[in-house]
Amino acid sequence: MAVYTDITEGALRGFLEAYDIGRLTAYKGIAEGVENSNFLLHTTEGPFILTLYEKRVNAADLPFFLGLMEHLAARGLSCPLPLKRRDGALLGELAGRPAAIITFLEGIWLRQPETIHCAELGRTLAALHRAGEGFSLTRPNALSVGGWRPLWARARDRADEIAPGLRDGIDRELAFLEQCWPDGLPAGIIHADLFPDNVFFIGDALTGLIDFYFACNDFLAYDVAICLNAWCFDDKTGIYNGDKGRAFLAAYQAERPLDERERAALPLLARGSALRFFLTRAYDWLTTPAGALVVKKDPLEYWRKLRFHQTIEDARGYGLEI
């Protein structure tokens, strides 16, 4: 939630000359997106989003991300469409950073999604997985099983500062997952970060998905597992909500049925994705200065979710109907 880089009107005017988007009438930094600086532009043609890619994003990945949005939008998924410059490029440079303009998507992200929204999410996640087929670029998932041990190495020594016993608990879980992680499941483009703040609604209708900057190639069911973690636990109690899980999974399966191996792997994938968010949060938790204005996300939320998944023996425990 931050604007890291401000831009001068002169630099912005120069940047916009490469585009056909009318005359600029307003621009404001917006408090969305953790990795990049985002501005809402108003021009005589309408609203747009300008993104400046900060250091945490690898510039070599940008053609993948922008090309993917173009591919998905062309296949009917509602997501931001990168604007082409007059020279045909999707990417320019502003304030020393790679920068792109994308269409503005109307809609609201839900701070408190309900069961009906989980169903919308399931339907749209399956649509995303279908729409990703045929995309020509690939990007490995640096935050899947092979990436966890190096992440853990950055937090392990101080993990018991977060909660006593955490170091041993994660050591065991990581060793287990490295040994049992499935292979050969159906794979393709996944969003990999489909939390509520990346899904827009108007009323109860899902209007679009944003923020494809973790998208990559991996098991499609890993994306399903991420959504179970991100959408189907009650915020206040931390308890898994079977209604939400059932609605989400049924809507997903109506568009793209999970095969037998995916169903069998679901508890393991849910453990793995809980571990993935635990690990990045634990690192941020231990390294963010106490006075900083960023909201520190609690890593223990994901440790608790992980322990819940350890108790699930098969996917029916999530409300999956077979």
Place this chain on the structure above:
Amino acid sequence: MAVYTDITEGALRGFLEAYDIGRLTAYKGIAEGVENSNFLLHTTEGPFILTLYEKRVNAADLPFFLGLMEHLAARGLSCPLPLKRRDGALLGELAGRPAAIITFLEGIWLRQPETIHCAELGRTLAALHRAGEGFSLTRPNALSVGGWRPLWARARDRADEIAPGLRDGIDRELAFLEQCWPDGLPAGIIHADLFPDNVFFIGDALTGLIDFYFACNDFLAYDVAICLNAWCFDDKTGIYNGDKGRAFLAAYQAERPLDERERAALPLLARGSALRFFLTRAYDWLTTPAGALVVKKDPLEYWRKLRFHQTIEDARGYGLEI
């Protein structure tokens, strides 16, 4: 530059039911305004700004601020207009805070204003001072001469951490200003914080003023002095720019000529307003934690400006033509 409070879609929907502004299609926290939380709303009727007033704003002052914007807009000044709720009130409550919706003003604030913009500013500042006449509420200026000593008491003991010798320098300046501060100058509504981020332009034309949350009753020429400090020094070199000062003052005087006493007092008012911004910045500088993501504004910028004003013997030194 911060969103301090987030709001849920349910709370926002409930809040909006009191207004006739169409259907909500998007809302985003925007990185503008230091004291409050601001959201850009899109509805089927257009864009609006929603402001939640945080603790630094005294709720008892809100009727003054909102009423003032209404008064100024009715008298032709381009500024945000607070929307009336169905019950006629300008103020409601959201997330436990007083909250208001104001119209969205198109325009861009200039990170690098030039001479032509200073002229536009002068003309509009005079128009603001005229438009403020007849406003029925009053609010004393807590950040004029009577307020400086208590502010200084919060920073004085540690002032030499900012720069050696600062404590004695400010002690002397404060004693001098307390003794010589003018009285009986023409007074009325002043903006009191008309920095470039509160003045919008499209191209070179000024399109409006925002952020009236420091507005109060004081000498009109104090507002002129604040603008000299905020607009007429070159950012990079810190040197006073005579062209900007001349353009600003000439345009102001074309609409509202300064009288003889105001002209004579201008160097003193400029010292006082430089001290005022020095003092709030010094306090923030000394109390903001090192790791915080807020941009700490350099108090020494205003100490240097103050020392420049100490060298000015009469208002012609600013480019004022008599």
